[in-house]
Amino acid sequence: MNLRDLTYFDALATLKNYTAVAQRFHVSQPTITYAIKRLEIELDTQLLLRDRSHRQIELTTNGQQFEQHVALILHELKLARTEITASRQQKVKFGLPPIIGTYYFPKLAQRLAQHGLISHLNTLEAGSSTLLQQLRTGEVDLALLGSTTPLTDQLIAAEILYQQPFKIIVSPEHPLAQAGKVAFTQLANENFVTLKEGFVHPAALRQLAQPAGFTPNVVYTTPDISVLKSMVAENIGIGFLTALAISPADNVIALELADVKPPQFLISLAYRKNQVQSALQQKLITQLQQPLKA
Amino acid sequence: MNLRDLTYFDALATLKNYTAVAQRFHVSQPTITYAIKRLEIELDTQLLLRDRSHRQIELTTNGQQFEQHVALILHELKLARTEITASRQQKVKFGLPPIIGTYYFPKLAQRLAQHGLISHLNTLEAGSSTLLQQLRTGEVDLALLGSTTPLTDQLIAAEILYQQPFKIIVSPEHPLAQAGKVAFTQLANENFVTLKEGFVHPAALRQLAQPAGFTPNVVYTTPDISVLKSMVAENIGIGFLTALAISPADNVIALELADVKPPQFLISLAYRKNQVQSALQQKLITQLQQPLKA
DNA sequence: CAACTGTGATAAAATATTTTTATATGAGCA
DNA sequence: TGCTCATATAAAAATATTTTATCACAGTTG
Numbered sequence: 001m002n003l004r005d006l007t008y009f010d011a012l013a014t015l016k017n018y019t020a021v022a023q024r025f026h027v028s029q030p031t032i033t034y035a036i037k038r039l040e041i042e043l044d045t046q047l048l049l050r051d052r053s054h055r056q057i058e059l060t061t062n063g064q065q066f067e068q069h070v071a072l073i074l075h076e077l078k079l080a081r082t083e084i085t086a087s088r089q090q091k092v093k094f095g096l097p098p099i100i101g102t103y104y105f106p107k108l109a110q111r112l113a114q115h116g117l118i119s120h121l122n123t124l125e126a127g128s129s130t131l132l133q134q135l136r137t138g139e140v141d142l143a144l145l146g147s148t149t150p151l152t153d154q155l156i157a158a159e160i161l162y163q164q165p166f167k168i169i170v171s172p173e174h175p176l177a178q179a180g181k182v183a184f185t186q187l188a189n190e191n192f193v194t195l196k197e198g199f200v201h202p203a204a205l206r207q208l209a210q211p212a213g214f215t216p217n218v219v220y221t222t223p224d225i226s227v228l229k230s231m232v233a234e235n236i237g238i239g240f241l242t243a244l245a246i247s248p249a250d251n252v253i254a255l256e257l258a259d260v261k262p263p264q265f266l267i268s269l270a271y272r273k274n275q276v277q278s279a280l281q282q283k284l285i286t287q288l289q290q291p292l293k294a
Numbered sequence: 295m296n297l298r299d300l301t302y303f304d305a306l307a308t309l310k311n312y313t314a315v316a317q318r319f320h321v322s323q324p325t326i327t328y329a330i331k332r333l334e335i336e337l338d339t340q341l342l343l344r345d346r347s348h349r350q351i352e353l354t355t356n357g358q359q360f361e362q363h364v365a366l367i368l369h370e371l372k373l374a375r376t377e378i379t380a381s382r383q384q385k386v387k388f389g390l391p392p393i394i395g396t397y398y399f400p401k402l403a404q405r406l407a408q409h410g411l412i413s414h415l416n417t418l419e420a421g422s423s424t425l426l427q428q429l430r431t432g433e434v435d436l437a438l439l440g441s442t443t444p445l446t447d448q449l450i451a452a453e454i455l456y457q458q459p460f461k462i463i464v465s466p467e468h469p470l471a472q473a474g475k476v477a478f479t480q481l482a483n484e485n486f487v488t489l490k491e492g493f494v495h496p497a498a499l500r501q502l503a504q505p506a507g508f509t510p511n512v513v514y515t516t517p518d519i520s521v522l523k524s525m526v527a528e529n530i531g532i533g534f535l536t537a538l539a540i541s542p543a544d545n546v547i548a549l550e551l552a553d554v555k556p557p558q559f560l561i562s563l564a565y566r567k568n569q570v571q572s573a574l575q576q577k578l579i580t581q582l583q584q585p586l587k588a
Numbered sequence: 589c590a591a592c593t594g595t596g597a598t599a600a601a602a603t604a605t606t607t608t609t610a611t612a613t614g615a616g617c618a
Numbered sequence: 619t620g621c622t623c624a625t626a627t628a629a630a631a632a633t634a635t636t637t638t639a640t641c642a643c644a645g646t647t648g
Binding site: 001002003043045061062064066068069070072073077079080081083084087088153155274275276 | 295296297337338339355356358359360362363364366367370371373374375377378381382447448449568569570572
């Protein structure tokens with residue numbers, strides 16, 4: 001069996017047209033016919049129904065079954081190629097979600113710089129869910145990911161590096177400004193300004209709102225944390241944010257959540273379990289795993 | 295790139311000897327040399343170190359990396375072939391652990407027989423952990439599995455069909471015979487007769503013993519449930535068994551476990567998530583999912 | 589309804605790839 | 619030094635794939 005034939009079959013499963021597949025790969029149409037025929041002979045089963053009257057091709061059950069595996073095989077092959085190509089440059093493709101990049105990563109950067117590792121990073125900014133997917137496809141080799149629960153995944157190893165509670169932030173003029181802590185249920189009648197950020201903040205908010213039994217009244221949503229903070233400072237609403245991203249200079253008051261189990265913002269280091277790690281990547285992981293000095 | 299070359303490479307990664315690989319596949323030795331060379335040229339990287347002095351071959355880092363993917367690709371291909379071959383016979387390879395086969399499956403068998411499904415089963419007996427692995431490799435298409443916690447797996451879909459508590463069984467002469475229920479901590483000084491069965495019973499016992507803070511004193515272990523019961527009946531020790539496998543005729547007394555969360559014996563129906571299901575298999579799943587009449 | 593169009597199949601020839609045979613090379617070892 | 623084990627290489631042979639040219643079929647169109 002031939003990988004090229006599998007590629008043709010895979011394309012045919014999507015395009016459902018021999019001629020189109022031939023053009024896509026810049027080969028003649030009989031090439032595709034013969035490729036499929038070879039597969040059908042080798043597997044001793046019909047993979048496609050050529051319905052000439054409806055001018056359409058359909059996959060048989062076996063064809064669908066086979067296509068499942070073919071898609072996986074081709075994905076794996078692509079991943080292999082990507083990894084090997086990437087290993088040629090002394091670079092690690094490093095995924096960093098914006099919040100972590102802004103508020104957590106700088107604390108690590110100095111140590112990485114000392115070990116001469118920074119210049120080998122090829123940093124990609126994206127949301128945590130996107131990055132998880134990109135780890136799988138090999139677009140990213142190593143990533144810091146934000147989440148509210150520990151990440152478990154069959155293909156991706158992840159270990160928690162750091163965690164911070166989520167907090168409520170309010171304007172200094174807000175009635176709750178002196179309260180120090182609040183239970184989420186107390187906030188049923190408040191207006192919220194929220195972050196449009198990936199899936200972590202919304203997920204944490206849902207995690208709180210569900211047992212509290214109300215849907216927060218969101219008056220404004222922004223992807224930008226400093227915008228969020230200034231909206232809160234001007235008392236347009238109250239905010240919900242990782243403690244990590246709150247600093248004394250922000251002109252907002254942070255309130256602890258008094259609920260039984262307030263959600264935590266977890267930062268994990270993640271990579272493909274089955275990737276054979278380059279010396280560079282290993283050094284990087286070791287450094288990132290070192291606990292931060294308080 | 296050629297699947298045959300990948301096969302050769304995969305074998306070479308294990309055998310570490312070109313000549314041996316050639317013999318294994320009944321081809322000449324240069325065939326292997328050229329196959330590896332083709333891969334190295336196509337991937338533009340060295341995959342092997344030919345250390346002539348130590349008469350040994352080593353994989354380079356890239357070679358190891360590549361081998362990871364190759365192993366997956368070849369596994370997937372084999373799975374595809376197995377599934378297609380299996381679909382030719384109108385048979386479903388059905389995995390059934392002994393306990394479930396003896397005590398649960400008979401309740402379902404009549405209904406399956408009514409729908410003419412029994413004759414299409416190719417039943418394999420094995421422990422639940424073995425069967426889970428065989429589901430993955432395609433040796434089994436559908437299985438009933440026993441477990442103490444719900445099964446979650448990236449590749450295998452599993453849904454709980456039935457559950458039964460674990461119980462303590464004692465001889466009618468045993469001091470606890472009239473107790474009706476016991477807390478596991480009360481059993482610290484008892485002798486136990488246990489089942490050698492796969493992983494489910496031992497796992498459940500561990501789950502109980504850990505919080506209770508003692509290791510049960512096991513005086514005898516058997517793979518056979520009826521042996522277990524008669525040992526208990528003769529008061530050689532007390533037993534620990536799924537309620538499913540206990541019947542009034544057994545001459546043993548079943549005691550409920552009074553602990554907060556006594557482990558349950560769960561029976562789940564499991565199959566590969568990405569398998570395209572034959573009509574036969576679908577019918578079978580539908581029938582197995584019907585709840586049992588009480 | 590005859591010609592036309594889009595789509596896939598087939599035969600034979602042309603090309604490309606893989607495998608073999610025969611032989612070389614290189615390192616350790618007796 | 620010569621022998622053995624193990625891999626590499628060149629050239630020829632054997633296979634496999636692709637192309638060109640053409641056919642066949644079912645709709646569609648003028």
